[in-house]
Amino acid sequence: MRLLDVLGPVMIGPSSSHTAGAARLGNIARILLGEPPVQARIILHGSFAATYRGHGTDLALVAGLLGFAPDDERIRDSFAWAAREGLEFSIETGDLGDVHPNTARIELTSRSGKRLSVVGSSVGGGKVEITEISGLPVSLTGEKNTIVAMYPDRPGVVAGITSILAKVGVNIATMRVARSGRGKTAVCVIEVDQDIPEEVVQEVRQLPTIENVIVVRAQ
Amino acid sequence: MTLAELAQRALAEGISLGRLAVILESEETGIPLDEIVARVRDMVRVMKSSVSEGLGRVEASMPVRPGVLERARRSRSGLSGGDAAKVAGRIASGRNLPGNFLLAKSVAYALAVSEVNAAMGKIVAAPTAGSCGVIPGTFLALAEVSGAGEEDLVDALSAAGLIGQVIGERVGLSGAQAGCQAECGSAAAMAAAGLVQLAGGSPEDCIHAAAFALKGLMGLVCDPVAGLVEVPCVKRNATSAAVALASAEMALSGVRSRIPPDEVISAMAQVGKMIPPALRETSQGGLAVTPTGLRVSREMANRSSVCMHPMPKRPGNIEYTTLTQIRPHFDDPHR
Numbered sequence: 001m002r003l004l005d006v007l008g009p010v011m012i013g014p015s016s017s018h019t020a021g022a023a024r025l026g027n028i029a030r031i032l033l034g035e036p037p038v039q040a041r042i043i044l045h046g047s048f049a050a051t052y053r054g055h056g057t058d059l060a061l062v063a064g065l066l067g068f069a070p071d072d073e074r075i076r077d078s079f080a081w082a083a084r085e086g087l088e089f090s091i092e093t094g095d096l097g098d099v100h101p102n103t104a105r106i107e108l109t110s111r112s113g114k115r116l117s118v119v120g121s122s123v124g125g126g127k128v129e130i131t132e133i134s135g136l137p138v139s140l141t142g143e144k145n146t147i148v149a150m151y152p153d154r155p156g157v158v159a160g161i162t163s164i165l166a167k168v169g170v171n172i173a174t175m176r177v178a179r180s181g182r183g184k185t186a187v188c189v190i191e192v193d194q195d196i197p198e199e200v201v202q203e204v205r206q207l208p209t210i211e212n213v214i215v216v217r218a219q
Numbered sequence: 220m221t222l223a224e225l226a227q228r229a230l231a232e233g234i235s236l237g238r239l240a241v242i243l244e245s246e247e248t249g250i251p252l253d254e255i256v257a258r259v260r261d262m263v264r265v266m267k268s269s270v271s272e273g274l275g276r277v278e279a280s281m282p283v284r285p286g287v288l289e290r291a292r293r294s295r296s297g298l299s300g301g302d303a304a305k306v307a308g309r310i311a312s313g314r315n316l317p318g319n320f321l322l323a324k325s326v327a328y329a330l331a332v333s334e335v336n337a338a339m340g341k342i343v344a345a346p347t348a349g350s351c352g353v354i355p356g357t358f359l360a361l362a363e364v365s366g367a368g369e370e371d372l373v374d375a376l377s378a379a380g381l382i383g384q385v386i387g388e389r390v391g392l393s394g395a396q397a398g399c400q401a402e403c404g405s406a407a408a409m410a411a412a413g414l415v416q417l418a419g420g421s422p423e424d425c426i427h428a429a430a431f432a433l434k435g436l437m438g439l440v441c442d443p444v445a446g447l448v449e450v451p452c453v454k455r456n457a458t459s460a461a462v463a464l465a466s467a468e469m470a471l472s473g474v475r476s477r478i479p480p481d482e483v484i485s486a487m488a489q490v491g492k493m494i495p496p497a498l499r500e501t502s503q504g505g506l507a508v509t510p511t512g513l514r515v516s517r518e519m520a521n522r523s524s525v526c527m528h529p530m531p532k533r534p535g536n537i538e539y540t541t542l543t544q545i546r547p548h549f550d551d552p553h554r
């Protein structure tokens with residue numbers, strides 16, 4: 001365990017899992033959407049559903065969707081900020097099945113009509129894991145710089161992405177591809193050791209059939 | 220690494236435990252020394268502002284927003300808030316127990332930071348959000364009396380962190396893993412070691428102070444009412460601060476733990492495993508299931524939700540919404 005894991009994070013209370021982690025989840029969902037959301041539907045599961053009022057999990061998730069970091073003092077006023085920024089949202093409680101007790105499902109729509117659903121869990125100490133993007137199973141913690149690419153499944157796309165990364169010397173730490181079926185939508189999540197230069201993102205975007213490329217930077 | 224090895228190494232190199240912590244972190248992660256120190260310094264500054272906010276003080280450096288003090292006084296659940304100001308007020312009027320100035324201040328500050336945490340204010344989780352009041356409470360109270368400066372506090376916080384690392388590796392630092400002994404107990408041990416360093420004690424003194432605190436709080440269960448980090452957590456931060464001060468006082472006097480500090484941590488790990496799940500952050504035992512604890516828990520669950528638009532009831536359990544119309548169930552194209 002590292003010194004800077006024991007000391008910190010600097011965060012808005014009261015709970016690293018139910019408040020700080022929730023803000024981070026909202027944040028990653030916003031980044032994955034790629035545009036500011038204007039509508040959000042949030043479904044809280046398990047311990048999130050049971051204790052969200054006292055822990056401000058709802059406020060923190062909405063704050064994250066607005067792009068506020070887990071130590072942003074605007075978290076406790078995030079509903080007012082949402083009104084100001086034009087984000088409509090609903091908070092629901094429900095059963096998301098066999099998932100971590102601190103799990104939320106977030107469904108987002110951007111102004112241009114882009115839609116995305118994300119399922120993520122707050123796994124302790126403010127750390128999170130996104131387990132599903134638009135119905136596809138993934139694992140994304142945001143602890144390393146991560147590239148998320150979505151595209152209609154076709155041979156050669158993954159090889160295309162990895163060769164672009166290799167060319168600029170970006171080292172792949174982990175990689176996972178999921179698809180809803182052969183030839184259907186696929187998502188590729190690649191965690192890397194280095195920074196991801198903007199030109200890499202541009203180049204990946206140029207690959208045939210790529211629909212969307214998002215970079216989630218480590219925090 | 221064991222506490223004994225760490226103390227030995229610090230002594231051999233003629234550096235404080237805090238400095239050793241920074242050096243080891245830098246070796247491990249490759250982050251430059253200055254950057255680590257800067258990060259810890261930021262935390263010391265946040266700790267100071269948490270105390271100020273919790274006491275309802277407004278400082279020039281603090282952004283003043285309407286309602287901020289009101290909120291600082293009460294948590295969202297209404298279960299905590301305002302107690303730090305009571306203790307601080309009594310000290311200010313000189314009515315604290317005779318000669319009890321440092322302890323009373325530590326208690327007021329520890330309450331202040333914990334109340335700020337419960338009220339969704341900014342804190343440093345050290346080691347956790349639930350136990351975030353112990354270290355700033357004791358450190359800042361002592362610094363006020365002794366005149367210790369910011370760099371001393373940075374060094375003491377680093378030393379505290381090193382103790383936390385050892386406990387974290389061998390026991391864990393969450394109530395769910397090993398009960399509150401792992402949160403408030405660890406915080407008290409970390410604080411005790413840091414206090415000793417602030418007072419000029421040796422690395423050896425520091426680890427014995429940590430051992431006294433762990434022994435004093437060994438077996439402490441985690442039983443938060445309604446699953447919220449408020450009751451008993453806020454007041455447990457204050458009482459743990461007292462344990463830290465008593466432990467530091469003994470260690471600085473040359474008192475030694477009969478059970479070596481590393482064996483104390485092993486015992487703590489063993490006890491943690493023996494604490495039943497009902498007393499490990501599940502709110503199924505202890506104070507959480509007292510008649511009052513259960514009543515509070517029911518009230519929290521039944522509290523009427525804010526409904527900003529009239530909502531049709533449906534199986535999804537809509538708690539509230541600002542959506543002008545609820546969209547049909549979001550269809551994943553791939554489901």
Ligand code: SF4
Nearest residue numbers: 349394399402441452
């Ligand atoms: S009682 Fe449990 S939740 Fe409260 S401070 Fe202790 S370990 Fe944390």
